[in-house]
Amino acid sequence: MTTTERWIALFSTELERRDVPDERIREEVATVRAHVEEASDDIDAAFGDPIVYAGVLAGASDDDTPSRGTVLSLFIAIAFFIVFAISVVRWLDGDDGNAPWAILSGAGLLAAVAALSVSLTRRAVSTALRDALSRRTEAQWRLSATVLLLVPWTFIAFAALVVAVAAAV
């Protein structure tokens, strides 16, 4: 991979990570390519660091701020978890009227956790691509990706624990 192509790969990955629309990314990449070709400039000298330049264009410095989707999924998962825990305990205590609530909230909890996983995975993969292209260590990516993927499923583990405890009592 040439220096220019590597720079552009980092640049477009960072724009994507910052939720810049695809059309705008294509346009910004085309602008960079056109400039470098005409100016015969070194891309680093003309545009500087690709991550920093992408940040300037994206007009934000929210590098580590979770996306709205991630935050929303987290709150929905917490809400479904609470409803599930209450209704499943009552159901197991013999109140069959809570069965639909337990089933519905259980399904909702699964969906919310899956959405949270997808959201975090997208972010992790995007970051990993950037790190890989920056030649950071693969071990760092594997560890962080594994932790990120496991975190949402702790909801399911706790839900199972609630069911187990309620069934045992």
Added chain:
Amino acid sequence: MLALRALRNGPSYGYAIGAALAGHGLQGVKASTLYPLLARQEAAGLVTAEWRPGGGGPGRKYFTLTPAGEAEAERLIHEWRRFVATAETYMTDGRTR
């Protein structure tokens, strides 16, 4: 201000604007400064942008001053001249008026 001034000569694109400024002794305007500036001016409605095919190479994004951009350029140039005149007076007389 300089980018808007450059566009008063007609539609142009990033590299050409930088080259025009350099041709007038204003070197050092980096692409990483110029393009985000033009993007902000586009968002502010001071310029419009359109892609035109390049001569065998990649297309070029041409910028054109809008009437609002023309007025803003005029205002900024007026402000600049006033600043330079004030600074010049201070440099000469050693005091402000």
